[in-house]
Amino acid sequence: MNNSVYSLSTFNWQKLLHEWEESSLVLPFLLDGLYKDRSIWEKHLSKKLVENIEKNYNLNLPTISTVQEAQDGTIKFLVKFIDGFEVETVLIPFHKRFTVCLSTQVGCAMNCSFCYTGTQGYKRNLSSGEIVSQYLLARKWLKDKSPTSLDPSIVFMGQGEPLHNVDEVKNAIEILNDPKMIGIGKRQMTLSTVGHLSGIHKIKDFPQINFALSLHSPFQEERSKLIPINESNRLIEVIQALDEIPLLPRQFITYEYLLIKDFNMSDKHVEGLTTLLKKRKAIINLIPFNPFPGSQWQRPGADEIESFKNKLVANKLRVMIRTTKGAEILAACGQLKVNKLARDKDARSE
Ligand code: SF4
Numbered sequence: 571m572n573n574s575v576y577s578l579s580t581f582n583w584q585k586l587l588h589e590w591e592e593s594s595l596v597l598p599f600l601l602d603g604l605y606k607d608r609s610i611w612e613k614h615l616s617k618k619l620v621e622n623i624e625k626n627y628n629l630n631l632p633t634i635s636t637v638q639e640a641q642d643g644t645i646k647f648l649v650k651f652i653d654g655f656e657v658e659t660v661l662i663p664f665h666k667r668f669t670v671c672l673s674t675q676v677g678c679a680m681n682c683s684f685c686y687t688g689t690q691g692y693k694r695n696l697s698s699g700e701i702v703s704q705y706l707l708a709r710k711w712l713k714d715k716s717p718t719s720l721d722p723s724i725v726f727m728g729q730g731e732p733l734h735n736v737d738e739v740k741n742a743i744e745i746l747n748d749p750k751m752i753g754i755g756k757r758q759m760t761l762s763t764v765g766h767l768s769g770i771h772k773i774k775d776f777p778q779i780n781f782a783l784s785l786h787s788p789f790q791e792e793r794s795k796l797i798p799i800n801e802s803n804r805l806i807e808v809i810q811a812l813d814e815i816p817l818l819p820r821q822f823i824t825y826e827y828l829l830i831k832d833f834n835m836s837d838k839h840v841e842g843l844t845t846l847l848k849k850r851k852a853i854i855n856l857i858p859f860n861p862f863p864g865s866q867w868q869r870p871g872a873d874e875i876e877s878f879k880n881k882l883v884a885n886k887l888r889v890m891i892r893t894t895k896g897a898e899i900l901a902a903c904g905q906l907k908v909n910k911l912a913r914d915k916d917a918r919s920e
Contacts, residue, residue: 574699575604575627576706579744580751590622601750604629605706628652631703634711647711649673649704655693657729659704661712661722668722670708672701674739675730680764682797684786684828686862687729696730698741704728705746705754723758727782731799732761733769740773762826764797765808774815781815782824782855783808787834788842796828809846822853822888829858831868835878844885853888 578586583601587594599614600623611620623629635648635656643663650656657673678685679692705724712719724746726732732739739761746754760780763769787793794800800808812823825847829835847854856879859869870878875891882889 573627575629576702577697577699592619631707659708661708667720670722671725671728672704673728674732674735678730680731680799695735698738701742702745725760727762733763733766736769736772765803767803770811785825786828788846822851824853824855826855829870831870840881856891
C-alpha cells in the first residue's frame, strides 16, 4: 500500500476525522503519536480510529538499503520505497547542525549535462509522504547515533527537479513546517530549481522558505548547454519570476554557480554575473564542479576558483564558495544517482 500516512496535512486529518465520525479534539494526540511517540495512541485514540488509520494508510517508513559515510561526516542513504524504486538522501554536516538533502523524484527529466542524476532519466514523482519519510528516516538515524543532535535543516536539492513535482513538494513543505507535525522553520528549508517557470509561478507565494536557482551561466545560449530546459524556460523570464518572490529584509535568493574549468569562469562571465545580479538581493554560491564517471566537464584549480571569486567580490557581489562534501561517496551536488541497476551498470563498465 503506497498510501503513506506522512502525506496527510492537518487539514487532511481534520477531514478524515470528520468522515470517520471522530472528535476533532483527538487530533493533537493523533499527531503526537504519529510523529513523536506511538504509545500516545494507545492512551488517547479509540481502537476504531487506530484500525481505520492502519487499514487505509501505510504507517511504515521506507527502508534504508545502504548507508555510506564519508570522512568529512557526510552520510548518504539509499532509500527504498514500497515499489522497489530507490533514491538517495544525504545528511551533510554544517557547523553544529546537519542539513538533509531530500530527493523529490526518482531520476530526473531535466537532463542537465553536469549532473549524474540527469544521466539516469526520469522514473516517477515522489509523493509528499515519500519526501517527508526521507526526512524522518535521516533524522531518526541521526538521533539514534547522537540523541542530543539538533533536528536537521532541509534542502530540496537531491534527485529530481522539485518544481517538476510542485504539488507534492508544496504539501511536503507544509507537513515539514507544521509545528503540530514536524515543525521545521520555513527559513530552515531551501528549495533549489534549475528554473522551472510554471513551478516558480505556482510556489512563489509560498512564504518565506529560501529559494536557490542553479544559474551556472549568465548567458542564455551557454546556459542551455548545461540546462536544456533553459531553452523553453528562458533565463531572463526565470529571473523575473524570482524577482516576484516576497523576501524578508535579510533574505536573499541564492544563485548557484558551478565552476567549470575553461567554460564559465572568464572575465566575460564576471561582467555577465555583475550585470545580472548586482541590483538584486542575491548571494552567489560558487560550487567547484564535482566530476562523476563519464562527465564531460572538469573541475578548476584552487587558484582559478579564488581568482574568479575575488573578481566578483571586487564588483561588490555577495559571494560564497561552497566546500564540497561527500565527494568520495558521490554524495556531492550533481553526483547523486539512483538505483541498483544504474550502480550495477557502472560497476560493470569500470
Ligand atoms: S541538476 Fe537537478 S534538475 Fe538537473 S538533471 Fe540533475 S537533478 Fe535534475
